[in-house]
Amino acid sequence: MKIFFSLIFIIFNAIILRERVVAAEIDLNKKEVILSAAEQPPYLGKDLPNIGYAAQVVTEAYSRVGYKVKINFFPLARANQMAMQGESDGYLAIYSGNVSEADFLLSNSFPAGRFVLMKKAASKLVDTRTNKTDKSGFLKNISKYRVGFTNKAAIPPELVYADQSKKVIVNSDLEGLDMLMTNQLDLMLLDKLTAGDLIAEQRPQYINQLEIFASLSTNNFYIGFPKSSSKTGQLKEEFNHGLQILKKDGTIYKIMYNHGLSAAILPARGNTTLTIGTLNIASMLTLQKLSVEYQKKHPDISFDWRVLDEKTLRLRLLSDLAISDGQYDILTIGAYETPIWAKNNWILPLKNLSPQYGIEDVIKPVRHLLSLDNNLYALPFYAESSMTYYRKDLVANAGLSMPEAPTYNDIKRIAAAIHAPEKQIYGICLRGDPGWGANMALLTTMVNSAGGRWFDERWNPTIDTSEWRLALQTYIELLTLYGPPKPEEQDYAKNLTLFQGGHCGIWIDATVFASALLDPRQSKVADKIGFVRAPVFHLATGSKWLWTWALAIPKSSKTSAEAMKFIEWATSREYIQLVAKKYGWINIPPGTRSSTYEEMHYRTVAPFADAVFRAISEDDINNATLTPRPYIGIQFVEIPEFASIGNNMGRLTSSVLAKKISVDMALKLGQRDAAVQMRESKYIH
Incomplete structure (x- = not known):
């Protein structure tokens, strides 16, 4: 009897031990770090590739030591608070000044950018230092000026002991740039790339009107780990170890390069580079x-x-x-x-x-x-230019034919007939990723063909109109009904790969891809591809880009x-x-x-040579819409503000694809935002 109970006890313990081992293995597989962060373009942001350079560095560093990373974006103060209250494992911050060292342990740093003082190009302010390391002379000079700072920015060493009497706290970098342009500030402290990107994307009218007064110290990224957490010590050490690996094998510099934040490190061979x-x-x-x-x-x-x-x-x-x-x-x-x-x-x-x-x-x-x-x-x-590629075999097997000059109704009918997602064949592939040169390139040609335009003769936006609604609704239906999963993430490169692999039935895109599709070394369906003109609604005018x-x-x-x-x-x-x-x-x-x-x-x-030459030769950038307009361009508007307006409409379109907003909401928001930009740029009043 004792032997029986002993065996039962041994078996029971073995089961418990096995369950603990399995649980430990499951826990090990689930090692995850959750970080809170505020968006800091061009280093960190939801719309950036891999959500930004800083996010990619952190993800790569932790992956080297067996962790997965999840980054959640919040406003600045909330992101900090989330970590302090233990709702995240840490706070990813661009400046150490963002993180209270009384509450957080800081990780080892990795490079961010460089502080600069910006000034209005027309101002006569001059950095009088003959020796750029002369901090005392610089401080005397700088103390004469009204210098803007944001609360989120750490003070670079050069400015720590400057006269604070003329220090002006502004709510954001963008507000500081606006204050510079309206002569409310003499200088504004910013990260150099942040300054350039803000001007390029949100204040294109300032391009070439602001310049660097002085280049200051470099700044850094850190992770702030809350001292109140029992995991802090381990997470900090694990990250530091992973970061050291990235620095040692050069991965961190490759990541910087891929995000356009540094030059390639190459030996010079000639006298002139x-x-x-x-x-x-x-x-x-x-x-x-x-x-x-x-x-x-x-x-x-x-x-x-x-x-x-x-x-x-x-x-x-x-x-x-x-x-x-x-x-x-x-x-x-x-x-x-x-x-x-x-x-x-x-x-x-x-x-x-x-x-x-x-x-x-x-x-x-x-x-x-x-x-x-x-x-x-x-x-x-x-x-x-642009044209329609299609799989001849799929269309023929469906008992259909592709017209030489298809309409969007033809495209919709054929895409529906050949769509077979269970076989990983999608009726149509189109650019869905946001951007004026991405999803908006095709969508603008659709608007042109539907009889629409971006602006009327007096530069008033015409986005919230029936022509735009027809184009956008058709685009959304094509991709959501007959396109690949997550169409809002599909760019031309992904579509090219899908088509070459035999997974697309129709693709409307650039003529330049014809060679890659018809090259049997690159394409599995090289002998099955046909090509015809870009589709139209009512008008051929402006229906293909140049x-x-x-x-x-x-x-x-x-x-x-x-x-x-x-x-x-x-x-x-x-x-x-x-x-x-x-x-x-x-x-x-x-x-x-x-x-x-x-x-x-x-x-x-x-075999596509004649079709491509004809498409390019007959495109007319001056006459691409049914009704008159004040701008040049087919799939774009030749004004500096269009990059911002087009990118914004591209993001709204992508949100419709992701089923976050409706077509009508996208058009209303696009109309409103375009009007704001055009008023700020003095096109309209």
């Missing part, structure tokens, strides 16, 4: 590889390539211009930016091109996109002559021939030169 801001797309990466061929003939030249995604590149370049920072020698800019930047004297006119360049060979509408007052300001690297990515030289470049020689080479017939020789004619940068479409080798491998 050209710094190039460009896109992380295949054709630009090919240019980067083939630049070694240029260096063979120009050994005195070396390159600092800053290769970024489209949204980050646009923001970093415009932010650089906004505060007159002057980091770049060559800019990759588009049809939207070129005439605006030319008008503002930010980029150089490209005169005296060499005779062998053959400017008349560049397709006329593309030349017009890059010109102002008959002067060329950028050289086109590739150009595109775009070019081009190379320009900023006025601030100190190596403009060398930059000019390189961009001529990179956009020449000679370069196109070089790409064809190295990678095949199917992979050349298309859309720029008439001679490309006369080349039999290209026409042999590119």
Whole structure:
């Protein structure tokens, strides 16, 4: 009997022990850190890639030691309070001054940005220091001025002992910039990149009107762990260990680079270094590889390539211009930016091109996109219109045919027939990610075709109208009924991958993707793809876009002559021939030169050549809407404010896709916000 009870006791203990082991294993698998944070663009924010550089660093550091990270965004004071009260494990802060060291243990730091004092460009204030390390002289100078600070900012060492009598506390960085422009402040303390991004995105009318008075100390990110928590010591040490790994293996610097926050660390090879801001797309990466061929003939030249995604590149370049920072020698800019930047004297006119360049060979509408007052300001690297790609086999199997000039009703009918999500085949793929050059590129062409426009003849926004409602409702129905999951996250790169993998039935997007779709080395459905014109509602006018990515030289470049020689080479017939020789004619940068479409080798491998050449040649940026409008452009409006207005409408559209707001609400909010911007910029009263 004793033996029986002993066995029962042993078995019971074994079960309990096993349950504890399993529970411990489950707990180990669930190791998670929850942090509260306030948005701090361009370092931290819900709408940034990977929710920002700081979030990615923290996530990567903790992942190295077996943790998952969740970051919740709140207003500044609430984010701090959440951690203090134990509702989160810590507070992710850009400045140590945001965190009370009486209440928090601070992690090791990692780089954020640099403090600067901004001033109005027209002001006569001058930093009189001959020695930039002369803090006492600087303090005497600075104490004469009204200096704006926000409560959230730590005071950099240079200003700690400055006369506080003229210190002005402002509610936000944006309010401080506004006060500078209205002469209520002499100087404003900000993070340099934050200043540039705020101007670029929310106050485009200030571009080139504010500049850096003095560059100060660097600042840092920390995690503040509440001293009241029993987990604080372990979480701090685990993060510090993971961060050390990132610093040691160089991951942290790669993350900074990918977010456009630092230069590539490359050895200089020549006497002159050209710094190039460009896109992380295949054709630009090919240019980067083939630049070694240029260096063979120009050994005195070396390159600092800053290769970024489209949204980050646009923001970093415009932010650089906004505060007159002057980091770049060559800019990759588009049809939207070129005439605006030319008008503002930010980029150089490209005169005296060499005779062998053959400017008349560049397709006329593309030349017009890059010109102002008959002067060329950028050289086109590739150009595109838009068209409809479709799976011929899926359409045929459904007993249907795709018209050569489809309507959106045709597209809806065919997408419904071929949509088979259970087989991971989606009726249609469209850009859903927010941005004036992302979801709004297609949606604007839909609005044009429906008879709408962005503004009337007097610059009043026309967003909350029946034409916009038809376009937006159709777009939403197509993606929510027949598109892939989470359509609001689909960008052109994801759609390209889906289509190449055989998962899309229809895709309306740029003509430049034709080569990647028809290349059997990249596409599983290369032999099954058809292409026709972009769809229409009532009008063909403005129903397809016209775009070019081009190379320009900023006025601030100190190596403009060398930059000019390189961009001529990179956009020449000679370069196109070089790409064809190295990678095949199917992979050349298309859309720029008439001679490309006369080349039999290209026409042999590119059955879409005639359709693309026709689409680009017949686009008209001056006549893209049914009724008159005061602006130039097809899928964009050629004014500085459009980036902000278009991005805002893109976010609202994405919110409709995510079922957060209705179509009517998006149109009302878009109308209201556009009107506010146009009033602030003095277009309307």
